[in-house]
Amino acid sequence: MPQSGPFVEICNLSYRYPSLRTGSVSTHALRDVSLSIEPGECVAVTGPNGCGLTTLCLATSGLIPHLSEGVLEGTIRVAGHNVQSEPPGALAGLMGLVMQDPLGQLFNTSVEEEVAWGLGNLGVPRDEMEERVGWALRVTGLQDVPRTQPPHALSGGQQKRLALAAALALQPRLLILDKPAGGLTPRGHAEMVAVLRNLRHDGGLAILLAENDSRLIAEMADRVFVLDAGQVVSQGSPRAVYTQTPDLAERGLSLPPAAAFTKEVNTHSDLNLSAFTDAEVLAQTGSYALKPEGVGAPQSPAGLGTGSVEVAVTVRQLRFAYPQGAPVLQGIDLAIPSGQLATLMGDNGAGKTTLARHLIGLLRPQSGEILLFGRTVSGRSIGELAREVGFAFQNPELQIFSPTVREEIAFGPRNLDMSEAQVDQYVQDALDSFALTDLADLPPAGLTFSTRRLVALASIAAMHTPLIVLDEPTVGLDETGRQQVLTWMRKRHAEGATILLITHDTEFAAACAERVIVMQHGRIIVDGAPLQVFADQATLQKAGLVPPFALRFADGQGRPTHALTPEAAAHEWLELRQ
């Protein structure tokens, strides 16, 4: 079909899902969205939770409204094809889609069959299929993974890259990515960025990137469209959108760390920096001389030593291996004082989740011992341990079953035999903490992925346990959601709760943690105050982590720092400037 106009052209696109309540009309998931993408261009769409990012991805790929009820208006044209007039999947050779949740996309029993499956649908001959499978695995960095390995046995980051390989094998001219950064380790993040950059520049691949992670957008996108309630409210280059949109935080968006530094410097000085990337920050600040005395070496904050403080978690020589598997935990020794906010970090497969599952009794020590507040977990049921430990799983939205959000959140506290008055109070506190009060009477199963996640976190919050374990709580959340989690954690921390946070996000950890514990291959390889741990770049790199911006910046300037966040780094630099 002859093509005139842009390669991808979305015109006045509006869409309404079928209503959850009979007799009523749902609001627009998308309203009058128009955008275009040229070959080799990466266009990002971003916005707060529920703003319509996933809907836009599914509509562009032609899957809705064909596979969902609902009303779609407007047109989508890709390479001259009217997407809505083609049956679902007919343009699979033209467009590749990678969805947020890899579980629904990986349904074959081996890595190579997963990548080859779509090629079979397009009738690609076997010889060419072999070549394309090898190529797709190579460009996504999966060439060393055994091809017969089942997809479910891969790490979360590898699964994301396998879903990407399966889409790329079709050699699409447009790649649609729905929140590809969620749950990736910094190492996985860097690998994905490298892959996509090469494909864009070498193969002219057009990319529609739906993402909340401003760092990925800043690294990848040529243009950004900000959606709110399904409408485009801002658009332009990432630099323009992130630095000139006045109400960024209200729209659930965060500045990339380097831009946050620049903004803080400009707000608190007469300087007018324009740096948007790490390199630009170093270049623009490099021309200013710094006071020779510097900030001095970082000191350990108080509270790290256990001293006479009550110990919330004691782990002694914990070892564990799954049946027929390699050892996952190889002699863990750990003591977390009561009231501490500690983070557990490390690459996929380091053993973080396995360690955390021991604390709630889901796994029992094969050797070693675990004490919670001085009492052993041995012989105590999971239900009994739940009185002391609130545990938010990696996929907490799976647990949702109640007819309303309020009932869902009340499930935990009721099981703990609290009085109804106490339950009501804790449920209302949790609803307020996660801004769910307006949704309290809605069925949680029908809410968006990120809102279900907040409901699940609120249900743990309402249990009001003295120890809270959170396994990757911010994956899939926008900046508003991240801030809600952060504020709630700080509140509970101030009330004396002990918090163990598992995360790959060093910026998030730097913003809240008193202590950072890094694991690799089932062992703790470094454990200390955030400034000490994040300054140890060699160890971090071994564990697949990157230091937060503030430490990268100070390292780039060849000086020590006391700062952990971009804002603190800005103030520190302003004070040091002569």
Next chain:
Amino acid sequence: MIRSQGFYIEGQSWLYRLDPRVRLWYAGAVIAVCIISARIGLLAGALLLSHLVLAAGRVRLRAVITAWKALLPLVAVILLLQPLFVPQGEIVLEIGSLHITAKGLETGVLYALRMAASAFGLLVPLATCPASRLVRAFEQLGLPYRLGLVIGLALQYLGQLGSMYTSILEAQQARGLRLEGRNLMQRARAFIPTVVALVIAALRLSDNLALGLAARGFGVTGRKRTTLVQLVMRATDWLAAVGITLALAGAVLLSLPR
């Protein structure tokens, strides 16, 4: 993390190398014998044979134990109830107005053996063959690809739902749900949060699966489907197929009324 491949258990042996069609043929032959034959000895032999095949094929004992764990309640129900429905023949036990006859007991054993032997016959391909290879085998046997894929996905996701159930149960227990130390009714009620959440999660999974299949061109018309894996029958496969066919013929002959 949800980790399951349905019934398939990884392994390496002559059984795993056998063409999937031959393994399906074995299951078909065993099930045919179970349907045709009413000879307890023959059915017990078929059940034993499947165990020997699984053992010789170095299939992990876990597969056999799991299968028996799932089967035993059904076998027990058949053994207990079936004799009650066959009042004819010599009475061997009287409990009030209930008469248990020798014929009734024999029928109970026969039906239980039929079910167990069929299940273990089917376990031979299911435990040793990934779902995608079974789909390929069905396809090369002439079954429409759509139907083969549905069977393959059902087999694979049955196992995945099992893993999902465990994950959800753990999540509910971590929210204080207690299963222990209650009466039967309370325990049954305690499973509602898990079962309802599982149904919701399964519906969501099926929605995502439909999107995932369509996004990669499933159902595109006008193109002949190709595959990475082409199954080829080797001499040993033919030999095994002939052996199974002869054994089936022998079993049919033995099953004929005299």
